[in-house]
Amino acid sequence: MNNIESYPPVLRHLEQQRHPPPPPPPPPNSDPDEEFQEPDPVPIIDLECLHHEKLEEACKNWGLFRLVNHGVPLTLLKELQEAAKELFSVSFEAKESACSGSPVTYFWGTPALTPSGTALTRSPQNMNWVEGFDVPLSQLSHFNPQLPTLESVRVLVMEYEKHLSRIGRRLLEAMAKNLELNIKNSKEYLAVGMMRVYRYPNCPDTNGGWGMEAHTDSSVMSILNQGDEVGGLQLLKHHQWLNVKPIPDTLIVNLGDMMQAISNDRYKSVTHRVSMNKHKERISLCYFAFPGEEVVIESSKYKPFTYNEFRAQVQEDIKALGHKVGLSRFHHNQNSQVSLL
Numbered sequence: 001m002n003n004i005e006s007y008p009p010v011l012r013h014l015e016q017q018r019h020p021p022p023p024p025p026p027p028p029n030s031d032p033d034e035e036f037q038e039p040d041p042v043p044i045i046d047l048e049c050l051h052h053e054k055l056e057e058a059c060k061n062w063g064l065f066r067l068v069n070h071g072v073p074l075t076l077l078k079e080l081q082e083a084a085k086e087l088f089s090v091s092f093e094a095k096e097s098a099c100s101g102s103p104v105t106y107f108w109g110t111p112a113l114t115p116s117g118t119a120l121t122r123s124p125q126n127m128n129w130v131e132g133f134d135v136p137l138s139q140l141s142h143f144n145p146q147l148p149t150l151e152s153v154r155v156l157v158m159e160y161e162k163h164l165s166r167i168g169r170r171l172l173e174a175m176a177k178n179l180e181l182n183i184k185n186s187k188e189y190l191a192v193g194m195m196r197v198y199r200y201p202n203c204p205d206t207n208g209g210w211g212m213e214a215h216t217d218s219s220v221m222s223i224l225n226q227g228d229e230v231g232g233l234q235l236l237k238h239h240q241w242l243n244v245k246p247i248p249d250t251l252i253v254n255l256g257d258m259m260q261a262i263s264n265d266r267y268k269s270v271t272h273r274v275s276m277n278k279h280k281e282r283i284s285l286c287y288f289a290f291p292g293e294e295v296v297i298e299s300s301k302y303k304p305f306t307y308n309e310f311r312a313q314v315q316e317d318i319k320a321l322g323h324k325v326g327l328s329r330f331h332h333n334q335n336s337q338v339s340l341l
C-alpha cells in the first residue's frame with residue numbers, strides 16, 4: 001500500500017494542495033527545525049540517583065527535563081516505537097473501523113478531543129499535522145481489538161504503563177518533598193492515566209503549519225517517548241523556542257497545568273509545540289497522568305477546582321474562542337492574566 005493511503009484523507013488532500021511538484025532531495029542536516037544546541041541544555045534527571053536540588057531547579061526554571069536511568073528497558077521503548085509505526089501504516093479506513101465502539105479513539109488534525117472521544121472541529125487551514133490514538137489506560141485490559149497491529153500496541157502499552165506509573169509516583173513524591181506539600185497520598189494526583197500514540201506525517205511545505213501547535217498540557221505530568229531518530233518537540237524558554245533533541249534511551253518529562261497549580265506556581269507548566277518535518281515522519285508516545293475525578297486542587301493562587309471542572313472549562317474555551325485559556329481561568333484574580341494557549 002502506498003504510504004499516502006494510510007494518512008487521513010484531509011491530510012492527504014492538504015498535502016497535494018500545498019505542494020504540487022515533488023521537492024528536490026534535501027542536503028543532509030539542512031533543516032533549521034532539526035538544529036540542536038550543543039551541548040544539549042535540557043536538564044538531566046537521574047531516576048536511580050535522584051538529586052533533589054537538580055529536580056527543583058528543573059521544575060522551577062524549565063518545567064521539563066530529560067530522564068535517564070528510568071528503568072524502562074530500551075527494548076520496550078524501541079518495540080513500542082516499531083509497533084506504533086506498524087499501526088499507523090495500515091489504511092486510514094482500517095484504523096478508523098478498528099476503534100469504533102471501543103474505548104480507544106483514533107483522531108487526526110487536532111489533539112483536542114471531547115470527553116466522548118470526538119475531535120473538536122478545525123478548519124483545514126488550522127489543522128495540526130498529526131494523527132493519533134487516545135488510549136484510556138484503565139480500560140486497556142478489557143479491550144480486544146481485531147486489528148493485529150492495534151493488539152500489538154495494546155499489549156506493549158500495558159507493560160509500559162507499569163513503568164510509567166512507577167516513574168510518575170517516584171517523581172511526584174520527590175517534588176512533594178521539595179515543595180513541602182502535605183501529600184498524604186501522591187497516588188491521588190496521578191490516579192488517571194492516559195496514553196497518546198502519535199504519527200506526524202512529513203510534509204514538504206511546512207510553512208505556517210504545526211505538527212502540534214503551542215500549548216501547555218493539562219496533566220500533572222506528561223512523560224514522552226520520542227524515539228531516537230526524528231526531533232520536532234520544541235519548548236519555550238525565555239521567549240525563545242528550543243529544539244528538544246531525541247536521545248536514545250531517555251524520556252522527556254514535562255509538567256502540566258495541574259502541577260503548576262499544586263505547586264502554587266512555583267513550578268512551570270511548560271509551553272511546547274511540535275514542528276512539521278519536510279522529509280521524515282515522526283512517531284511519539286506520550287503518557288499523561290491526571291488527578292482522580294474527586295480530587296480538589298487547592299492552592300493559594302487559584303480557586304479550588306477539580307480536574308473535571310478544569311477540562312470542561314478548557315473545552316468551553318476551545319469551542320468559544322478557538323484556543324485554551326487554561327489556568328488563568330481559575331486564578332483568584334481572574335482578569336489579571338491570560339495564558340498563551
Ligand SMILES: O=C(O)CCC(=O)C(=O)O
Pocket residue numbers: 111196198212217224226232233272273274284285286
Ligand atoms: O509528540 C510530542 O512530542 C509532544 C506531544 C504533546 O505535546 C502532547 O501530546 O501534549
Ligand SMILES: [Fe+2]
Pocket residue numbers: 215216217222272
Ligand atoms: Fe503537550
